[in-house]
Amino acid sequence: MQLKQWLRPFILCFALQLLALPLTVQASWLNFSDMYAGATSEGLILSDSLLSQNGQTVTMQGYMAPPLKPSINFFVLTETPMSICPFCSTDADWPSDIVVVYLDDAVTALPYNQDITVTGQLDVGSYVDGDTGFVSLVRILGAEVN
Numbered sequence: 001m002q003l004k005q006w007l008r009p010f011i012l013c014f015a016l017q018l019l020a021l022p023l024t025v026q027a028s029w030l031n032f033s034d035m036y037a038g039a040t041s042e043g044l045i046l047s048d049s050l051l052s053q054n055g056q057t058v059t060m061q062g063y064m065a066p067p068l069k070p071s072i073n074f075f076v077l078t079e080t081p082m083s084i085c086p087f088c089s090t091d092a093d094w095p096s097d098i099v100v101v102y103l104d105d106a107v108t109a110l111p112y113n114q115d116i117t118v119t120g121q122l123d124v125g126s127y128v129d130g131d132t133g134f135v136s137l138v139r140i141l142g143a144e145v146n
Contacts, residue, residue, distance in 0.1 A: 027057040027119045032079040032097040035138060044096060044137065046124060054124040058140065060099060061117045064110045073106045074129075077140070081113040100129075100136040101143045110145075117146040 030053060037047040065076040066084065077099045101118050110116060120143030128135050 027059040028053060030058040030060050030122065032060075032062065035097055035099075039096075046137075050122075050124060050138070053122050056122055057119065058122045059117060059119040060140065061115065062099070063112060063114070064116055065098075066112050067109045070109050071106050072103070072109055074100060074102045075109070077101050077116075077118060083112050098136075098138075100134065100139045101145075102139060102141050103145070104142050107145055118143045119146070120144065 030050070034047055034049045036050070037045045039045060060077060062077040062079055063081045065078050065082045067075050079097050101120070118140055120140040123139040123141050124137070126135065126137055127139065
């Protein structure tokens, strides 16, 4: 079946508009309870669910642990609110279910008890931040805070 000559420019225009549309990546939810399969004397065991999402866009909900300064480009996301700066006290109760969140753009620190949602690329595995020396096992990179 041949297209009518007058219809071809409309189809071409429509196809070009589709190519110009931004690609939106659907983020999957990651819950703190799904991160670990258990623990041994050698440390935490990462869950298959967490490992299968490595490199994918994820969304998590939690709380911003008190950061070291008011304007930040990374912070620690926790499952429960923490009122104590984990870097300011040696006896702070630091939870094992944390995620380090790296932001592309700096944000102002939020109240420790304000529920937040972050979306970004999941990065799993031991990592030492070159600037801070902070060691993390799970990170969200290029995150946006909502």
